[in-house]
Amino acid sequence: MSNVAVIGLGIMGLPMAINLVKAGHTVTGFNRSQDKIDKLVSEGGKGATSIADAVKDADVVITMVPDSPDVEGVVSGPDGVFANAKKGALWIDASSIRPDVAKRLSDQATAAGIRPLDAPVSGGEQGAIDAVLSIMVGGDAADFEAAQPVLNAVGKTIVHVGPSGSGQTVKAANQLIVAVNIEVLGEAIAFLEAYGVDTDAALKVLGGGLAGSKVLEQKGQKMLDRNFDPGFRLALHHKDLGIVTSAAREANVAVPLGAVVAQLVAATVNQGDGGLDHSGLFKQVLQLSGRK
Known part of the structure; x- marks a missing residue:
């Protein structure tokens, strides 16, 4: 099982994080509001005080935030994912953002030694709760295979659809x-x-x-x-x-x-x-x- 960091514990991110805990992964969550972190902790996860704290020991980092600028905000800069995740970690962006932004950020992740996958989901809150999300994944095929244990804990229909940006398309x-x-x-x-x-x-x-x-x-x-x-x-x-x-x-x-x-x-x-x-x-x- 992996150490997984989940950044963004909203309507979709929190139930996904809880299902990862149920699947046996060690899950550390970070969210702007503390009550969502507390909920994850009550379900067996761990809480972090910052993005850097959440991702420092993670084998897999999942981001689930609202929009393109939000993803850029959590992955970029000295306090972001790219500067603080360990080399070789998988970054799975489950947010729904612009395909061109996904491609640009994937290039930045690769330059930082991080393996990127854009993996937006469909199925809504109930799909996230029931772990039956449809997940469309863009990125390297080998990285997609490496992410299977994590993706299988939150989704049911999981398909590699092409290179980086394809998932968002x-x-x-x-x-x-x-x-x-x-x-x-x-x-x-x-x-x-x-x-x-x-x-x-x-x-x-x-x-x-x-x-x-x-x-x-x-x-x-x-x-x-x-x-x-x-x-x-x-x-x-x-x-x-x-x-x-x-x-x-x-x-x-x-x-x-x-x-x-x-x-x-x-x-x-x-x-x-x-x-x-x-x-x-x-x-x-x-x-x-x-x-x-």
Whole structure:
């Protein structure tokens, strides 16, 4: 088993760290808020007083923070991961960031003697709790193999998708698909409700056919209940759609549906709902339809 440092103990990072403890790894966590560190300690992990303290003895360092600048902030500088992790350590960035930033940081990690993998995840909070995340991994194939014991402790579908930056590119595509699915599911539910259909029954039969999806399975009931407690916040999906639309423009790829949904997500966030689960995009659908 490995000594693993986890930097970022939020909605996703904390359950991932706890599952690593359950798998038998020695896990040291660091977070800006002490209560998350205390929770990890109560589950058998260790707490650190700084990033440097967390990574000094780590065989594997996992970062799980919100955005590209946050990743740069925790890995760079004299107090960051690159300056304090031991040579040969694996760095697994599970955050969702820009592919070009992932590639640049991987080059910096390699120069510092650290083995980088970009390994963003999909599955939301429940997937992290249940250790069934889908993990798309970019980086060297040998480093991917070396990371298997750690990745297997937090995920179920774990695929090496190419060189550094590839994991983040696949994650951007994932977020495009999920956002469009959430939007169209919300439109379908608003449509069903307008006609007074038994929506529970409708979603059951829709879920058994070609319209079935993980989005319908996990988000349909939340929309029916108007329960948007965050498993993955709209503000983060807004960030991810910005990555998608920017990267698509650079590659001269048209994403017309993605662009429309990106604007609807942006409007929802700008109206003060960024802290809601991304299924809260349904609120925008209802507002556009004059419904509640």
